[in-house]
Amino acid sequence: xxxxxQTPKFQVLKTGxxxxxxxxxxxxxxxxxxxxxxxxxxxxxxxxxxxxxxxDKGEVPNGYNVSRLNKRxxxxxxxxxxxxxxxxxxxxxxxxxxxxxxxxxxxxxxxxTVV
Amino acid sequence: AQSVTQLGSHVSVSExxxxxxxCNYSSSVPPYLFWYVQYPNQGLQLxxxxxxxxxxxxxxxxxxxxFKKSETSFHLTKPSAHMSDAAEYFCAVTRGGATNKLxxxxxxxxxxxx
Numbered sequence: 001x002x003x004x005x006q007t008p009k010f011q012v013l014k015t016g017x018x019x020x021x022x023x024x025x026x027x028x029x030x031x032x033x034x035x036x037x038x039x040x041x042x043x044x045x046x047x048x049x050x051x052x053x054x055x056d057k058g059e060v061p062n063g064y065n066v067s068r069l070n071k072r073x074x075x076x077x078x079x080x081x082x083x084x085x086x087x088x089x090x091x092x093x094x095x096x097x098x099x100x101x102x103x104x105x106x107x108x109x110x111x112x113t114v115v
Numbered sequence: 116a117q118s119v120t121q122l123g124s125h126v127s128v129s130e131x132x133x134x135x136x137x138c139n140y141s142s143s144v145p146p147y148l149f150w151y152v153q154y155p156n157q158g159l160q161l162x163x164x165x166x167x168x169x170x171x172x173x174x175x176x177x178x179x180x181x182f183k184k185s186e187t188s189f190h191l192t193k194p195s196a197h198m199s200d201a202a203e204y205f206c207a208v209t210r211g212g213a214t215n216k217l218x219x220x221x222x223x224x225x226x227x228x229x
Contacts, residue, residue, distance in 0.1 A: 042221040045216060103164055104159075106159040
């Protein structure tokens with residue numbers, strides 16, 4: 001099925017460990033995004049990639065890095081996990097043309113717990 | 116800068132009653148506005164969107180929203196709630212452009228009582 005695929009779906013890390021969250025889309029979208037979702041705070045943008053080869057910081061980039069590996073894939077890395085990074089992480093993609101009228105397609109999320 | 120405010124983090128209605136979820140936006144340019152729904156343990160699904168065409172927008176599952184520029188509002192309604200509508204609903208705004216970033220509200224959790 002066409003869409004956005006995220007792996008893993010669940011992960012438990014110890015403080016200080018590192019990990020990479022993977023995201024791939026098969027809709028030929030130019031733009032990709034990483035959000036985190038926390039209770040009462042909605043979704044906050046961590047990083048985004050407007051097109052292949054470019055990445056930019058969002059609202060809450062501290063403690064994260066990203067790589068736009070190719071047009072399909074956009075990964076999020078936690079170099080040294082902290083309990084404050086316990087969250088649900090969503091990847092999304094969209095067409096970058098026509099002023100954003102198409103909205104985003106979301107993956108099903110990665111539930112990360114840092115202990 | 117754009118932003119959205121969702122009034123009421125929790126809304127409870129009876130099955131068959133009107134659903135009204137409120138969203139007010141702030142944008143210095145004509146916005147695009149969206150409503151997304153999130154069912155438990157799932158990702159977000161697009162319900163409907165306003166992109167400067169008709170001000171009354173119809174979406175999936177019987178939901179609709181009306182863009183009111185004078186009130187800077189984009190409230191979501193459904194005439195008759197169903198148990199399956201229980202979910203969290205997010206309003207979002209973008210001003211478009213090359214970066215096309217969506218800014219989300221904090222969400223409204225809808226409970227439907229039998």
